[in-house]
Amino acid sequence: MSLNMINSYASTDFESTKGSGLLGLMQEMQAPASLDFDSISQNGGFAGSESEGKLGKRKGEKKIRKPKYAFQTRSRVDILDDGYRWRKYGQKAVKNNKFPRSYYRCTHQGCSVKKQVQRLTNDEGVVVTTYEGMHSHQIEKSPDNFEHILSQMQIFS
DNA sequence: CGTCTTTGACCCGCGC
């Protein structure tokens, strides 16, 4: 995982802390199973794997469990930019949740990392971001964009 | 002009 992302989230959390200090331990991180790591190792990164969600699916292929990492962050903004470029490819409403869930995908060529953002019905300030896959490339964003990030934070404050 | 969002339709696995 990239540290940049963590930094980003840290900032976000800081920003939202002032909203309500109800729970300080809202952040949770859950990994499905370490077995998934094995699968991704087999996968050999993203060099050999291409789009797999295509129609017709692939039969006869062993099931490759993709690792999923869910980050629960306190933030009223779902635009959590971790430095990568995402393209939104879908939005669906989930049951037991009045808010829709957004599906994003990394736009880098050959990078099929997916992420989905969902917010809880009870706490609108809580956003669950689920990452799927790992980035095999560098961050495309300019590293010296702190001004931009700062401006973002200021807007929401 | 290139990139990204939007939005409805489509597909598929699964439960009944």
Next chain:
DNA sequence: GCGCGGGTCAAAGACG
């Protein structure tokens, strides 16, 4: 076998 729910595609528009 059918319907539902969740995930994805793709065309058109928005935006710089």
